[in-house]
Amino acid sequence: MGHVFRTEQQALALDSLSRFLKAEVEPLYWHDYRDTFVPKEKLLPVTQQLAEFGLVSGVVSEEYGGLGADWLTNAMLFEEVAFTSCDLALLVLINSFGAYMLEKLASEALLERYLPGLVNGSRFVSIAISEPDVGSNVVEIKARARSTGENYVLSGEKTWISNGAYSDVLICTCRTSDEPRGGLTHFLLDRSEHPYEVQNIKKVALNSQSTAQVFLPEIVVPAHNMLGEKGEGLRNTLALFERSRVFVALCAVGIARRALHEAVHYAQERVQRGKKIAGHQLISAMLAEMATQVDAARLLCYRAAQMIEADLSAEMEAAMAKYFACEAAVKVTRQAVQIHGGNGVTTDFMVEKLAREALILPIPEGTSQIQQLIIGRALTGVNAL
Numbered sequence: 001m002g003h004v005f006r007t008e009q010q011a012l013a014l015d016s017l018s019r020f021l022k023a024e025v026e027p028l029y030w031h032d033y034r035d036t037f038v039p040k041e042k043l044l045p046v047t048q049q050l051a052e053f054g055l056v057s058g059v060v061s062e063e064y065g066g067l068g069a070d071w072l073t074n075a076m077l078f079e080e081v082a083f084t085s086c087d088l089a090l091l092v093l094i095n096s097f098g099a100y101m102l103e104k105l106a107s108e109a110l111l112e113r114y115l116p117g118l119v120n121g122s123r124f125v126s127i128a129i130s131e132p133d134v135g136s137n138v139v140e141i142k143a144r145a146r147s148t149g150e151n152y153v154l155s156g157e158k159t160w161i162s163n164g165a166y167s168d169v170l171i172c173t174c175r176t177s178d179e180p181r182g183g184l185t186h187f188l189l190d191r192s193e194h195p196y197e198v199q200n201i202k203k204v205a206l207n208s209q210s211t212a213q214v215f216l217p218e219i220v221v222p223a224h225n226m227l228g229e230k231g232e233g234l235r236n237t238l239a240l241f242e243r244s245r246v247f248v249a250l251c252a253v254g255i256a257r258r259a260l261h262e263a264v265h266y267a268q269e270r271v272q273r274g275k276k277i278a279g280h281q282l283i284s285a286m287l288a289e290m291a292t293q294v295d296a297a298r299l300l301c302y303r304a305a306q307m308i309e310a311d312l313s314a315e316m317e318a319a320m321a322k323y324f325a326c327e328a329a330v331k332v333t334r335q336a337v338q339i340h341g342g343n344g345v346t347t348d349f350m351v352e353k354l355a356r357e358a359l360i361l362p363i364p365e366g367t368s369q370i371q372q373l374i375i376g377r378a379l380t381g382v383n384a385l
Contacts, residue, residue, distance in 0.1 A: 002295035010073055014080055017053045021084040024049070029085040029208055035353065037200065038087070038208050040124070040166050046088070047095070047121035053077065056095045057119045060103055064111060065119045071243075075305040078247055079298070082254020083261075086357050087208035089254060091124070093247045094163045097240060098125030101171055101186070105228040105236060110188060114169055126167035128158040128214050129237060135367075138173070138237050139181055143216060145174035150223055152176075152187065154194075154216045160364070164198045164212025167191060172216070173233050184233030188225045195219070205356035241365060242315055245322040246304045248365045252329035252358065253301060256294045259329075259336035259354045263287060266340055266349075283339060290332045297325035316378035323371035329358040 006014070025046060028038065051057045058074045060066025069077075074096075082089035099118040102111060102125075117123030134140045143156025154174055170189040177183035189196055197215040228236055264287060267278035277283045300321040307314040333355040337344035344351050362368040376384050 002291065002298075004076075004298070006076070010076055013053065013073070014076060017077060017080050020049065020053065021080065025081075025084050025088060029087055030350070033208050034347075035205070035207050037165075037210070043091070043166070044122065047091070047124075049121070050081070050092065051119065051121035055081065055092050056099055056121060059096045059100045060115065060119050064103055064115055066099075066103075071305040071309040072302060075246065075250055075301060079250045079254050079257075079301075082251045083257050084254075085208070086251050086255055086361075087206055089251050090162050090206065091166065091209050093244065093251070094127060095121075095125055096247075097244050098127055098169075098171055100243075101127070101227065101236070101240065102188075105186060106188065107224065110225065110227075114188070114190075117168070123168045124163050124166040126161050126163040126170045126212075126214070127240075128161050128170055128172040130158060130160045132157060132159050138184070138234055141173055141175055141184055143172070143174045145176050145185060145187060145221075147176070147223070148220075151220050152223060152226075154187065154189070154219045154221055156216050158214040158216070159212075160201070161198075161212050161214045162364075163210055164214055165200050165210035167198070170196055170214065171227065172196075172214075173237060174216075176230055179231070181234050182231045184237070185230050186227035186233050186236060187221050188227055189219065189221055190225075194221050204359060205353065206360055242313075242318050243308055245318040245365045245371075246301055246308070246314075248361060249297065249301045249304075249318075249321040249325035252325040252361045253294065253297050255354050255358050255361070256290070256297060256325075256329040256332040259333040259351055259358075260287070260290045260294055262350050262354070263290065263336040263339045266343075277339070286335050286339060290335050293328040293332050297321070297328045300324055316375055319366075319371040319374040319378075322365060323368050323375065326358075326362040327368055329361055330355075333358040 054067050054069050054077055057066045058069035062068040081092055095118055102115050118125060145152040145154050168191055172187050172189055173184055175183050176185040199213045201211045267283055270277045304314045304317040304321045307317055336351040337355050340349055340351050343349050373384055
């Protein structure tokens, strides 16, 4: 809705991706499986084609079969997916960051075995961090990994795990010692060899993808399936959050953009009191506020992505993007429903679903309140707990 500076290559890639999403993805998520779980077999052709546009493959270096795209270009492509379907965007987000973690942490043997399938869109991954009593404070993780020499035995429960039902592999954060900050380690589980149990969670929205509980009933995993060094799980997780928060924020930008798009179209078509409602001052003012919120949210996300690309610390900037964009999405979708009037609360129009989706996004990857604490700490150097 607002001007975005793009290179010619970025503009061409986004135009091609947008046409694909409108033709192939929108009917799947908005008609065939609106608010219902999309089976994995229906997704595979989509994810394999998305890989050709740089989704998932973009965050992986050329050395390992990816495109090695910069973080800003990845952000632009991802936002376009979120504009069409936040359900699909969340799946892409997890697959992308799972692939990114593998490239950074896995042994060559694990890379050769698992990374190609993620890069070409034929395999799915989950990242299991949260637990029933553990959200943003990762140091409280209770799931255990007990060494038996050549193996580790994993036990515990994870929850709110995106891609859970789809996953072929699971990157699981477990406690390998009682040391609070130095006792966490990542392990890779192959679902066909280490059969963890999965149960989907029904939510107010975003049910066309998988958010699940994952159960680890004494699963034996080879020690060589450890990702990174023993005890470095917390450090690696916090580094991941800095990047992933930007992409959750972009999910919010995509939802808000779509709500604004739908509201503008409706205001141009709907006639009340003898004229199109776009000509009513209050409607015009609402649209102006919505457009400003969307653009401000996008610019915060793009700044954080550029800082990450420049290898600068972006903890505060990522938190700002996540906080502002997700709260903005709630406001923008709410206004889109209001502009639609009574039609806005019916399933005949898109905005009611967008509003429900927006309600969820201030929660994952750290709630809005957690983002405020991160920003405050960055400003003052003082933890406000």
